[in-house]
Amino acid sequence: NAGVTQTPKFQVLKTGQSMTLQCAQDMNHNSMYWYRQDPGMGLRLIYYSASEGTTDKGEVPNGYNVSRLNKREFSLRLESAAPSQTSVYFCASSDEGDIQYFGAGTRLSVL
Amino acid sequence: QKEVEQNSGPLSVPEGAIASLNCTYSDRGSQSFFWYRQYSGKSPELIMSIYSNGDKEDGRFTAQLNKASQYVSLLIRDSQPSDSATYLCAVARNTGKLIFGQGTTLQVKP
Numbered sequence: 001n002a003g004v005t006q007t008p009k010f011q012v013l014k015t016g017q018s019m020t021l022q023c024a025q026d027m028n029h030n031s032m033y034w035y036r037q038d039p040g041m042g043l044r045l046i047y048y049s050a051s052e053g054t055t056d057k058g059e060v061p062n063g064y065n066v067s068r069l070n071k072r073e074f075s076l077r078l079e080s081a082a083p084s085q086t087s088v089y090f091c092a093s094s095d096e097g098d099i100q101y102f103g104a105g106t107r108l109s110v111l
Numbered sequence: 112q113k114e115v116e117q118n119s120g121p122l123s124v125p126e127g128a129i130a131s132l133n134c135t136y137s138d139r140g141s142q143s144f145f146w147y148r149q150y151s152g153k154s155p156e157l158i159m160s161i162y163s164n165g166d167k168e169d170g171r172f173t174a175q176l177n178k179a180s181q182y183v184s185l186l187i188r189d190s191q192p193s194d195s196a197t198y199l200c201a202v203a204r205n206t207g208k209l210i211f212g213q214g215t216t217l218q219v220k221p
Contacts, residue, residue: 031207033208033209040119040213041213042199042211042212042213042214043155043199043201043209043211044211045208045209048208050206050207058208090154090155094207098143098207099145099157099160100145100157100201100209101157102154102155102156103154104153104154105153105154
């Protein structure tokens with residue numbers, strides 16, 4: 001039972017490049033989330049998906065897009081990376097309103 | 112005012128002491144409250160959840176919730192060096208989304 005799996009673990013991009021962060025969960029959870037974590041800022045919600053086929057903006061959605069591909073997978077796309085998007089990105093999943101379980105994170109640097 | 116506030120610390124306690132971590136929140140409609148532990152370079156992991164007023168104990172950990180005063184706390188008894196980490200308080204809105212505090216760094220000194 002892997003829980004929440006994120007790929008890649010590390011990534012370095014140049015300004016303007018695009019990339020997709022992948023997330024998959026095997027706990028049959030309905031809800032999935034993408035957060036970013038910056039020093040001293042805690043975890044901030046980028047986008048979430050309450051169920052398959054639905055997505056909604058969180059606190060800091062600008063510069064990101066998401067796709068809920070199916071119940072297991074929820075991807076985060078950066079179309080044109082900026083240095084301000086240098087951060088650690090976490091994916092999480094939960095049953096509705098309940099405990100969230102986190103992936104190991106993706107450490108992204110944008111130069 | 113931030114929706115969920117924690118003292119960023121660091122909070123330093125000697126080994127064997129009680130560590131007390133506090134969190135206040137602004138949304139009176141919040142129903143679910145969580146404490147996550149995060150080691151440096153790792154992902155958050157749940158250590159306690161609490162849903163009703165009062166105390167909830169699990170081993171060396173006790174979560175305390177006071178909805179009237181809008182605070183939730185975490186007590187760690189017999190603190191160990193392995194408890195040194197950042198502790199994140201999270202509060203759930205009725206939409207299911209969590210709002211996280213900025214975290215309190217705990218240092219347990221041998």
